Amino acid sequence: MKDARTEVWTKCAALAVTILLCAQVVEAHIQKGEAAGFWSGVRHPISGLDHVLAMIAVGLWGAQLGAPAIWLLPVAFPMVMALGGMMGLMGIPLPGTEIGIAASAILLGSAVMFESRPRLLIAASLVGFFAIFHGYAHGTELPPGQSGLLYGIGFVIATGCLHGVGIAIGLIHRWRWGQKVVRLAGAGVAVAGLLFLWMALK
């Protein structure tokens, strides 16, 4: 059984190396800003620590809450976030965006730190409410001249992957030491949120 698995992995590795060795066309000059739009979108959520910490906190909290929250939050969050992004793209004003983002880090970090277990509807509503602020910030910061569709796809994928990272880290919650580490991570997010709030109010 173990040999068979090793053989499969060896074959996969050989295939991956072969693919990497294939000569590709060099796309040095991206046309119409399409790939640029996608990569701008991917980079946007991971270039700001406020977004990264809040998204990871969502994943950590989902892992703490367990099923069905662990999968409901990552399914619901991108859709609600996109509503905020839509408002940003359309130019609808949303006051206090930066404060909302900072508050999301404080509250989500605190929820992880105290391992609070509200009803699923309340947890989903809280996460959804803050998702609007994060989406709005992404929507308003679309660089000019780039493809809105590819930018949107890029930042949705990046956000989803950040949730995945949070959930993956949160899986250590099954061990006692892991529970402490996750709560400590939540405390770190909350403290960072306070710093973001101070910067937003300054």
Add this chain to the structure above:
Amino acid sequence: MTRARRIKRGIGLTFVVLVLIGMMPTRVEAHLNSTGMGPVYDGLLHFLMSPEDLIPVFALALFAGLRGAAYGRRALFVLPSAWFLGGLAGLASTGNGNSLLTTMSFLLLGGLVAADAQISLRATTAIAAMLGLAHGYLNGTGMGQPGVGALALLGLVFIVFVLVALCAAFVMRLRRPWTRVAVRVMGSWIVASGLLLLGWNLRGKF
């Protein structure tokens, strides 16, 4: 020599022969004029490079895979056929791309995947047919000359068939609950992208 060693030696020899064949210089068909395959590849690559067509097809394949083999088979044959018919109709007329249609495709199909909606086979067939006809028509209107356009359409329909077959078959084999949830998360990403596209289209209209 044992049987196992003979087999190993045979595989080794075959590998060496294949590598030698692979290293033989052949004629470079850089411009595809001589083979006549150019428009076919154009159509194929056009689809792969157009997220507005690619993602709804991907979403339908995911949905059909989640629902089971009967749905997968139906989507596999109905979607490419409808796409081809729509494309032929589009070749015979002129028009412009409609981004609202793309938005609706993203929202509807992504929503079905995210909700793991249990709709009938007949409804799925209707959705596949509508998707194929509408997107095929839009592709057809942008393809220019009917002769070349029809070849491009063939390439496009071929890749739609392959994509639906691969994706639906892959999703159908998923049994563990978390893998199906991962597919639904992808559906939510498609809905989110559709909402953002809607915002992009409505930009500056308020």
